[in-house]
Amino acid sequence: MPGRLIVVSNRIPTGGATAGGLAVALHDGLAENGGIWIGAHPEPGPEEGLFEIGSDPYTRLAFRLSPEDYSNYYLGFSNSVLWPLCHRRSDLVDLRPEFYDQYLALNERLADMIAEVARPDDDIWVHDYHLLPIAHALRARGVSCKIGYFLHIPFPALGDMSVLPDPGMIAAWLAAYDLVGLQTRADTARCLEMFRADPRAEPFADGSIKFEERLVRVRSFPIGIAVDEFRQMAADDGTAPFGSEQPEEFVIGVDRLDYSKGLPNRFRAFGEYLEHHAKGRRPCLLQVAPPSREVVEAYRQITEELEELSGRINGRYAQLDWTPIRYIHRSIDRGRLAMLHRQASACLVTSLADGMNLVAKEFVAAQKPEDPGVLILSRFAGAAEDMTEALLVNPYDVGEMASAIDAALNMPLEERQRRHQSCLRAVENSDISLWTSQFLQALARCPGTMTMSARSTHKRRESVADTTGVESSIGT
Ligand code: GDG
Secondary structure, eight states: OOOOEEEEEEEOOOOSTTOOHHHHHHHHHHHHTTOEEEEEOSSOOSOOOOEEEEOSSSEEEEEOOOHHIIIIIIIIIIIIIIHHHHTTOGGGOOOOHHHHHHHHHHHHHHHHHHHHHOOTTOEEEEESGGGTTHHHHHHHTTOOSEEEEEOOSOOOOTGGGGGSSSTHHHHHHHHTSSEEEESSHHHHHHHHHHHHTOTTEEEOTTSEEEETTEEEEEEEOOOOOOHHHHHHHHSOOSOOTTTTOOOSSEEEEEOOSOGGGOHHHHHHHHHHHHHHTOTTOOOEEEEEOOOOSTTSHHHHHHHHHHHHHHHHHHHHHOBTTBOSEEEEOSOOOHHHHHHHHHHOSEEEEOOSSBSOOHHHHHHHHHSOTTSOOEEEEETTBGGGGTOTTSEEEOTTOHHHHHHHHHHHHTOOHHHHHHHHHHHHHHHHHTOHHHHHHHHHHHHHHSOOSOOHHHHHHHHHHHHHHHHHTTTOSTTO
16 A cells, blocks of 8 residues: 655644645645645644544544643744744744743654654655654654655744754754755755754755765745636636725735734835825725734734824825725635735735745736736745746835835836736746645655665765756755
8 A cells, every 4th residue: 555645734724615725735645545634723722632623535633732832832932933033033032941842842742643643654744833843753753754844934044043942953853854845945055054054964965965864855845826726716707806995006915914024114115105106196005914923922013013004104195085005904705815916906025034925926826917917026035036027126125115116007018918927937837736746756756764875875876966967956
């Protein structure tokens, strides 16, 4: 019987209708050989091991986060230490011993549960920063199957890692995987820099690293969206998403309300545009920003800042029949979102740091190719690495973003079409189904747990690869 795919993520998808892009993309791989998805149930509760929440067409096994796990592992070490660190906000890192202890404890407990379920011929695919130590903990329990890892957020700079309680653990944790997938070539370069600086690591030219007894490969796999599905959702079916409140023209922004998304500067830039460029024109900024991690202080602060900024800008410029910023601080239906993207003249993505940013890809996929809107994209979003024909901006430069809004709203049709075609190619080349299959194929090609003799053979092969440039990890 062929091995199964076991996906492990912080959250488990709990229902077909609400399944996200990742769940849909992994569906075939999971269904094919009776796969398993393991993740935390959205409702915390007392510990009770893994329990099944569905098995059609693949098994979903959930575990409960205790209130301490939720506070210290999830909100604490994951979202008040690793998240700010990876998004270049070391100033927001909140170091408390109980956060790190619970992060390690939860990962150890989860490794116990996975070890009970995994068979040697299974492939395990672990997702994101909440679960960095899982492979290391599984190896300590004798689990020998291939284990891949994908980090959805930026890989941190080497110097920034020094703020962690035990910075050397990141390399040791990652080295326990067979394959480490990152969003961009720049992330891969930062990860390799970390290994190069570590005396325990011996990096090879193809992006693989010998680390003590193990061999790990590091490569970029830029994540994407289900392009056709989003395009179909955006298609005009006669519904007016604004009802009777349709603005004359509008620029759209869609983001979880997170400090990494650069929202205050986006609002300021729109204010600058109105002050210096609009000249009687009356576009709206439609900002959809559902709440996120609201109990964390940094998130509370940015929520207040945005309310204050939108109030101030609207107070200054609004007219009886025009509200410049329409700020919606809650989630809206995905189909409606797709239609709004299609109707927008431009989209603002202003992240100060972002692993990829799927909103940029959704906006491009939703456009009418014959009359497309313009994507204004932060240089610091992973999406900018391949979407080079978007209007790239520095999100710290409010004046530059105001000029970009002006340029987007005045851009000739031919230039809009040319830029859109180029961005659409990048979006189609990273379709989520390709992303999934490329990652799983690369994991299948990994040599797996190595013996000393196998390692020396590998070393000889790599020295050939060095000269031929075969399988270069950077640039894929
Ligand atoms: C992490 C990384 C990386 C947003 N508001 C609503 C809504 N959304 C949807 C968007 C998009 C998704 O949420 C957000 O994805 P992003 O990629 O933009 O950002 P993160 O949530 O920070 O995701 C990121 C991603 O992982 C994948 O690897 O790209 O860099 O930070 O799909 O459309 N959806 C609905 N209503 C909303 O109000 N229905």
